[in-house]
Amino acid sequence: MGEEGEKLQRKSESEASGRGGPVMDTPERNRITASVSKFEDSPVFNYISNLSPIKSVKSLRISQTFNSYSFSSLPSIFTSPHVSSLKESRFLRRHSFSDPSKPEFSSDNGSKVDSVDGGIDVAHNSDERSFDPGSSIGEAFVDPTYECSNLAIEVSQTLNNSCCSPDCSTMPHRGIGTTETFVHEISRSGFVGSEGHLERKRNIDQNKEGAGCDWESLISDATDLLIFDSPNGTESFNGPFQEPSDPRMRLSTSLVSEFSHYEINGLQKTQTVCPTVVEDIDSENPPSHVGEGHLKELEATGDVLAGTSLNTCMDGEPSEQFDNEDFSGLHRGMRRRCLVFEMVGTRRKRIEDGSSSGSPLLARSEVNIESNDKQLVPTNNGSSRCIVPGIGLHLNALARTSKDHNVFSHETLTTENHLISDPSSTGSFHSWNTGQEPLNKSLAVTTMERNRGDPDTQSRGTEDASPASGYVAGEEISQGSPKKKRHVQRRLENAGETESCKRCNCKKSKCLKLYCECFAAGVYCVEPCSCQDCFNKPIHEATVLETRKQIESRNPLAFAPKVIRSSDSVPEIGDDSSKTPASARHKRGCNCKKSGCLKKYCECYQGGVGCSINCRCEGCKNAFGRKDGSTLVGAETELEEETETCEKSVVNENLRRRFSPNAIEQNPDSTLPATPFQSSRASLQLPFSYKNKPLRSSFLSIGSSSGSYTSQRFGMPNILRPQHKFEKQIPAIEEDEMPEILQGNCSPIGNGGIKSGSPNSKRVSPPHCDFGSTPGRRSSRKLILQSIPSFPCLTPKD
DNA sequence: GAGTTTGAAACT
DNA sequence: CAGTTTCAAACTC
Numbered sequence: 001m002g003e004e005g006e007k008l009q010r011k012s013e014s015e016a017s018g019r020g021g022p023v024m025d026t027p028e029r030n031r032i033t034a035s036v037s038k039f040e041d042s043p044v045f046n047y048i049s050n051l052s053p054i055k056s057v058k059s060l061r062i063s064q065t066f067n068s069y070s071f072s073s074l075p076s077i078f079t080s081p082h083v084s085s086l087k088e089s090r091f092l093r094r095h096s097f098s099d100p101s102k103p104e105f106s107s108d109n110g111s112k113v114d115s116v117d118g119g120i121d122v123a124h125n126s127d128e129r130s131f132d133p134g135s136s137i138g139e140a141f142v143d144p145t146y147e148c149s150n151l152a153i154e155v156s157q158t159l160n161n162s163c164c165s166p167d168c169s170t171m172p173h174r175g176i177g178t179t180e181t182f183v184h185e186i187s188r189s190g191f192v193g194s195e196g197h198l199e200r201k202r203n204i205d206q207n208k209e210g211a212g213c214d215w216e217s218l219i220s221d222a223t224d225l226l227i228f229d230s231p232n233g234t235e236s237f238n239g240p241f242q243e244p245s246d247p248r249m250r251l252s253t254s255l256v257s258e259f260s261h262y263e264i265n266g267l268q269k270t271q272t273v274c275p276t277v278v279e280d281i282d283s284e285n286p287p288s289h290v291g292e293g294h295l296k297e298l299e300a301t302g303d304v305l306a307g308t309s310l311n312t313c314m315d316g317e318p319s320e321q322f323d324n325e326d327f328s329g330l331h332r333g334m335r336r337r338c339l340v341f342e343m344v345g346t347r348r349k350r351i352e353d354g355s356s357s358g359s360p361l362l363a364r365s366e367v368n369i370e371s372n373d374k375q376l377v378p379t380n381n382g383s384s385r386c387i388v389p390g391i392g393l394h395l396n397a398l399a400r401t402s403k404d405h406n407v408f409s410h411e412t413l414t415t416e417n418h419l420i421s422d423p424s425s426t427g428s429f430h431s432w433n434t435g436q437e438p439l440n441k442s443l444a445v446t447t448m449e450r451n452r453g454d455p456d457t458q459s460r461g462t463e464d465a466s467p468a469s470g471y472v473a474g475e476e477i478s479q480g481s482p483k484k485k486r487h488v489q490r491r492l493e494n495a496g497e498t499e500s501c502k503r504c505n506c507k508k509s510k511c512l513k514l515y516c517e518c519f520a521a522g523v524y525c526v527e528p529c530s531c532q533d534c535f536n537k538p539i540h541e542a543t544v545l546e547t548r549k550q551i552e553s554r555n556p557l558a559f560a561p562k563v564i565r566s567s568d569s570v571p572e573i574g575d576d577s578s579k580t581p582a583s584a585r586h587k588r589g590c591n592c593k594k595s596g597c598l599k600k601y602c603e604c605y606q607g608g609v610g611c612s613i614n615c616r617c618e619g620c621k622n623a624f625g626r627k628d629g630s631t632l633v634g635a636e637t638e639l640e641e642e643t644e645t646c647e648k649s650v651v652n653e654n655l656r657r658r659f660s661p662n663a664i665e666q667n668p669d670s671t672l673p674a675t676p677f678q679s680s681r682a683s684l685q686l687p688f689s690y691k692n693k694p695l696r697s698s699f700l701s702i703g704s705s706s707g708s709y710t711s712q713r714f715g716m717p718n719i720l721r722p723q724h725k726f727e728k729q730i731p732a733i734e735e736d737e738m739p740e741i742l743q744g745n746c747s748p749i750g751n752g753g754i755k756s757g758s759p760n761s762k763r764v765s766p767p768h769c770d771f772g773s774t775p776g777r778r779s780s781r782k783l784i785l786q787s788i789p790s791f792p793c794l795t796p797k798d
Numbered sequence: 799g800a801g802t803t804t805g806a807a808a809c810t
Numbered sequence: 811c812a813g814t815t816t817c818a819a820a821c822t823c
Contacts, residue, residue, distance in 0.1 A: 508817065514807055515817050554808095591805065600820055601804045 503528040504536075511536035512547045514558060519544070522559055562587050563607035589614030589627070597622035 504518045511534040514520045525536040586604040595601040597620045610625015620627045
C-alpha cells in the first residue's frame with residue numbers, strides 16, 4: 001500500500017495541478033482544470049491534498065460533478081457541467097452517496113456475481129462506450145492513466161471496504177476528502193471484514209501492480225453501475241419523490257449515525273446528485289483534467305465497486321440479490337409506485353440478458369439505458385423500446401392519478417411501442433422488470449419521471465406497481481433488512497392508497513393462475529400479499545414463466561389488458577369521458593347476470609368502462625355505458641326505454657348508429673366513437689384506477705411474451721399499442737370500427753383460434769360487419785368472427 | 799373478520 | 811362449444 005499510496009499522492013498532486021495525464025488534452029479538460037485550479041489554490045485544497053491525494057481530488061471533482069448533477073439533466077452535462085462546482089464542494093460527499101444506484105449496484109453486482117459477472121459488465125461497458133456520444137464513461141475508465149488508476153484503485157478499495165460492511169452506505173456518506181481516513185477507519189473497525197472485499201482489494205492491488213486489467217474491468221463495472229445510476233439519479237430521482245433518497249437512507253443509516261455531519265437532506269441530494277456525477281464523467285472524463293476526471297471516475301467507480309462488493313457480500317442468492325438490498329427496497333417502493341429506477345431495470349435486463357444468453361433485448365436494454373442516461377426522457381422513448389419491460393409500469397402509471405398518467409402516457413406509450421417492437425424479451429418477468437424501469441424512467445423524466453420491478457411502472461411518476469416492482473419487491477422485501485421492509489411497506493402502502501398495487505390473497509391457485517391478480521398482472525407477489533403457497537415469486541421464476549406460457553398458449557391475450565383504452569384520451573368525451581370512456585372497452589366483455597354490471601364483479605364496471613356489444617351481461621346497468629353502447633350520460637333515456645328483451649334489437653340499431661360515421665360524431669357518448677381511444681387516459685381517472693391492472697398485465701404480457709410466443713407477439717403488441725397510439729386503434733377494433741387494429745391485432749388472435757382468448761373474435765365487434773344482419777349482440781359476435789378471417793391476411797406478422 | 803355472493807378462469 | 815367446477819375478489823353483515 002505504501003508504494004501505491006505514494007503513487008497515488010503523486011498522481012493526485014500532479015492531477016490536482018492539472019498536469020495531468022494524457023487525458024488533459026481535451027478542451028473539456030481544460031475547462032475542468034480551470035475550475036479545479038481554483039480549488040487547488042485554496043488552502044483547504046492543499047491541506048486535503050496533503051492528507052491524501054485522493055481526497056483532494058475527489059473534493060474537487062465532487063464539487064464539479066455535483067454541479068452537473070445537481071442540475072443535472074443530461075443537457076447540462078454536455079453543456080457546462082462545472083458551472084457551480086465551487087458552491088457545491090460541500091456536496092462532494094453526497095456525490096459519493098449520490099449513487100442512489102448503489103443499492104441498484106448491489107443488486108446488479110449480485111446478479112453479476114453469480115454468473116455473469118465481469119463478462120456482463122464488460123459488455124456493458126463496451127456498449128456504453130459505444131453509445132456514449134461524447135466521452136463515454138467507459139472510455140474514461142478504460143483509459144485509466146496509470147496515475148489515475150492508482151488513485152482509483154485506492155478509492156475503490158476504500159469504497160469497497162466500506163461497502164463491504166453492511167454499512168456500505170457509509171462510504172458514500174463520507175466526504176470524498178475523508179475517503180482514505182474512512183477506509184482506514186473502516187478497515188480497523190472491521191467493516192472490511194467481508195472476504196469478498198478483501199478479495200476485491202487483492203484484485204485491485206494486483207491490478208495496480210500488474211497490468212491493471214482487472215482494474216479496467218472493475219472500472220468498467222463501476223462505469224456500468226454509474227451509468228445506470230446517473231440516469232436515474234439525474235432526472236428520475238430529482239423529480240419524483242423522496243424515495244430515491246430512502247434507499248440511501250437505509251443504507252447510510254448506520255453511516256449517518258457515525259457521520260453526523262452528513263445530513264439526511266444531504267444524502268437525498270447526493271442521491272440526486274450522483275447521477276450527475278456519472279454524467280460528468282461521461283462528458284468530461286476522458287479529456288478533462290486527469291485529476292478531476294479521475295477523481296470523479298474513481299469516486300464513481302468506488303461507489304460502484306462498493307455496490308458490487310456489497311452485492312457480493314450481501315448476496316447469497318443470485319436471483320434474489322438483485323432484488324435484495326437497497327435496490328430491492330428502492331425498486332420495491334419505486335416499482336410499486338412506478339418509480340422504478342431505470343438503472344436497476346437496465347441492470348437487470350443486462351444481467352438477465354446475459355444469463356439468458358444475450359438476447360437481443362440485452363443489447364437493446366443497454367443501449368436504451370445509456371440513451372436514457374444521457375438523453376433521459378427523450379431517449380427513453382427511442383431507446384425505451386428495448387426496455388420494453390416498462391409495460392407493467394405503464395399500467396401502473398395509468399392506474400395512478402390521471403394527471404400523472406397523462407404526463408407519463410406519452411412516454412409510456414412510446415416505451416410500450418418499443419416494447420412491442422421487441423417481442424423477444426426473454427423472461428417475461430425479467431423483461432417486465434427491466435422494461436418497467438425504463439418506463440419508469442421515462443415516467444419520472446416526464447413527470448419527474450422515473451421503473452421496475454418495475455414496472456413499470458410506475459412510475460407514474462410515481463410508482464407503479466409495476467409488475468417488475470412487484471417482482472423485485474417481493475424478494476427484496478423478504479430479504480431486505482427490517483428497515484428496508486419498513487420502507488417498502490410504506491411505499492407499498494402509499495401505492496396501495498393509489499391502488500396502483502394489488503395484493504392477492506390466493507390460497508389454492510398458488511398464484512399461478514389468472515385468478516391471482518398479481519400473476520395476471522405479470523407481477524410477482526410481494527410481502528403484502530396474503531397468498532398461500534405462492535409460487536409467483538422470483539425464486540420460482542421458471543415455474544412462473546412456464547405457467548405463463550401455458551396460459552398464453554391457451555389464450556395469447558390472457559395477460560393482455562382486459563380493458564382497452566384509447567391511450568390518447570380524446571377530449572371529446574370530456575368530463576363525461578371520465579365516467580364513460582367511450583373509447584375504452586373491455587376486451588372480452590362481461591358476463592354478468594346478477595350484478596347488473598353495477599358492481600365490481602363486473603369487469604367492465606371495475607375497469608371503469610361501459611359494457612359493449614361484446615358483453616353478454618343480463619340486465620346491464622353499467623353506469624359507464626350499457627352494452628347497447630348508449631352511455632348513461634348521453635342516452636340514458638333511450639337505454640332505459642329499452643328493455644333487456646328489446647335491447648338486442650335496439651343494440652343493432654345502436655350499432656348501426658355507431659358505425660355510421662355520422663352517428664359516431666353525433667353520438668360521442670356512444671362507446672364506439674370514431675375516435676375509439678379518445679379517453680383512454682380519462683379512463684385512468686376512472687374511479688377504479690386499480691383496474692388498470694389489466695394494463696399491467698398487458699405490459700407484463702408484453703414483456704413476458706418471450707419471443708417464443710408468436711401469438712403473444714401478435715396479441716401483445718396489439719395490446720400494448722392500444723395504450724399508446726394503438727389504444728385508440730384497439731378500442732376501435734374491439735368495439736366497433738378499427739378494422740385496422742383488428743386486422744393487425746385481431747387477426748393473429750383470431751387465427752390463434754383462441755377460444756375466448758381471442759377477445760377479438762368474440763369481442764371485437766366487427767364494426768363494419770353488417771349489423772343489420774346481426775339480430776343480437778351474439779349475432780354480432782358471430783359476424784365478428786367471420787370478419788376475423790380477413791384479419792389474418794392483414795396481419796403482416798406471420 | 800367471517801361468511802356470502804359473484805363472475806371469471808379453469809376444467810371436463 | 812357448452813356445461814360444470816374452481817377460485818378469489820367483491821360484497822355483506
